Amino acid sequence: MPGETEADLTGAEPTHNRRRPKQPIMEIDGRKLKPATLMMGHGYDPSLSEGSLKPPIFLTSTFAFESAAAGKRHFEGVTGIRPGGAEGLIYSRFNGPNQEIAEDRLAIWEEAEDALLFSSGMSAIATTLLALVQPGDVIVHSAPLYAATESLIGRTLSKFGVQWLDFPAAATGEEIGKVIEQAKALGRVALIYLESPANPTNVLVDLDAVVALRDQMFSGESHVPPIAIDNTFLGPLWHHPIAHGADLVIYSLTKYAGGHSDLVAGGVLGGNALINSIRLMRNTIGTILDPHSAWMLLRSLETLELRMSRAGENAAKVCAWLRDQPQVEKVGYLGFPENDRQAHVYRRHCTGAGSTFSLYLKGGEAEAFAFLDALKIAKLAVSLGGTETLASHPAAMTHLSVPAERKKALAISDNMVRISIGCEDADDLIADFSQALRAMG
Numbered sequence: 001m002p003g004e005t006e007a008d009l010t011g012a013e014p015t016h017n018r019r020r021p022k023q024p025i026m027e028i029d030g031r032k033l034k035p036a037t038l039m040m041g042h043g044y045d046p047s048l049s050e051g052s053l054k055p056p057i058f059l060t061s062t063f064a065f066e067s068a069a070a071g072k073r074h075f076e077g078v079t080g081i082r083p084g085g086a087e088g089l090i091y092s093r094f095n096g097p098n099q100e101i102a103e104d105r106l107a108i109w110e111e112a113e114d115a116l117l118f119s120s121g122m123s124a125i126a127t128t129l130l131a132l133v134q135p136g137d138v139i140v141h142s143a144p145l146y147a148a149t150e151s152l153i154g155r156t157l158s159k160f161g162v163q164w165l166d167f168p169a170a171a172t173g174e175e176i177g178k179v180i181e182q183a184k185a186l187g188r189v190a191l192i193y194l195e196s197p198a199n200p201t202n203v204l205v206d207l208d209a210v211v212a213l214r215d216q217m218f219s220g221e222s223h224v225p226p227i228a229i230d231n232t233f234l235g236p237l238w239h240h241p242i243a244h245g246a247d248l249v250i251y252s253l254t255k256y257a258g259g260h261s262d263l264v265a266g267g268v269l270g271g272n273a274l275i276n277s278i279r280l281m282r283n284t285i286g287t288i289l290d291p292h293s294a295w296m297l298l299r300s301l302e303t304l305e306l307r308m309s310r311a312g313e314n315a316a317k318v319c320a321w322l323r324d325q326p327q328v329e330k331v332g333y334l335g336f337p338e339n340d341r342q343a344h345v346y347r348r349h350c351t352g353a354g355s356t357f358s359l360y361l362k363g364g365e366a367e368a369f370a371f372l373d374a375l376k377i378a379k380l381a382v383s384l385g386g387t388e389t390l391a392s393h394p395a396a397m398t399h400l401s402v403p404a405e406r407k408k409a410l411a412i413s414d415n416m417v418r419i420s421i422g423c424e425d426a427d428d429l430i431a432d433f434s435q436a437l438r439a440m441g
């Protein structure tokens with residue numbers, strides 16, 4: 001253990017993080033416990049908090065050290081002098097009990113070595129990029145990306161000399177290989193950044209192909225670019241990218257993980273080495289999630305599988321109905337793959353089709369707006385993954401800032417409505433969509 005020698009140097013006993021049980025129960029009689037079970041108690045020992053069944057919310061900006069030597073040891077961890085992060089609690093910009101418990105539980109869904117919580121999905125993405133990218137580097141990414149991620153790469157990082165090249169989410173291995181080749185000629189490829197399925201087109205990226213290409217094209221090189229993937233639309237239930245070779249999985253936890261449209265949070269999951277460097281950046285710039293939201297997230301994770309399963313079943317029923325309606329041009333739902341290649345990617349990567357999809361209506365913006373304005377159960381709001389059904393118009397809302405040419409290239413059209421199905425009764429939702437389609441005239 002790298003830490004043990006340092007402990008001797010500082011003279012401090014390695015301190016145990018007091019909210020984490022020393023021996024977490026992960027299996028019983030050789031049976032590996034499922035995430036749904038572990039969400040109820042993993043990472044928290046009630047006996048260390050007056051027997052409180054639920055973790056209290058630790059509203060404090062700073063933590064008292066047991067001794068000066070322990071404080072020094074914690075700072076060695078937090079500044080990266082000693083690998084592995086802080087073993088104890090220091091200051092709420094670095095860590096906190098609620099955040100650590102939620103991080104431990106989040107990591108379980110993807111069997112990740114470690115996880116970090118952030119104040120939003122975008123701060124998770126920004127902190128990751130700041131930690132891994134240097135001036136002159138190239139980022140290769142799938143397209144489209146969530147609009148703020150595109151603008152962070154294309155407009156903000158480019159001011160610091162970072163270049164980018166993209167490939168369409170539906171690209172074949174051969175097409176992706178060509179883009180990586182061009183990127184290598186431009187500079188150091190810092191990272192390969194994917195979003196699958198892409199927001200808002202719902203096109204899946206062939207992660208298996210990207211991993212194989214990365215391994216082959218950078219084999220023997222001193223820097224092998226990590227693959228990061230935004231798994232917000234399908235994770236953590238229906239797609240497990242780490243099992244397919246991704247190095248970092250990024251989340252807007254505001255969506256399915258938070259699941260009640262009442263918090264904003266982000267997460268990054270991955271192996272220790274990468275997570276440690278992202279943690280150092282988080283410590284520096286202070287993008288950690290606050291304790292109250294972390295506590296709410298813990299509450300949400302307890303019902304994650306229930307909520308997502310119900311929303312997924314509802315979406316399957318609603319999409320099957322929508323597909324047959326005369327006002328509908330197309331339903332961009334993962335359960336109805338566009339072509340054989342997308343069907344193949346879907347079968348290899350996904351265990352469910354999710355509950356967020358694109359609905360292409362016959363007509364243009366006027367018809368789409370008439371449909372949206374007529375909805376009675378579904379709320380007209382951006383975001384997704386909550387208990388309630390939401391509908392929005394990407395071209396005029398979340399992706400308004402995307403230049404017209406690029407919108408066209410990415411098929412973000414005026415007749416596209418994005419719908420996130422919630423946990424209501426599926427037949428009630430169908431009744432609502434039915435009257436809204438009729439209201440289009």
Ligand SMILES: Cc1ncc(COP(=O)(O)O)c(C=O)c1O
Pocket residue numbers: 120121122123146195199230232233251252253254264265266383
């Ligand atoms: C795919 C995807 N990634 C990232 C984000 C950003 O997350 P947040 O709003 O939590 O910052 C979003 C938000 O909609 C998203 O849809």
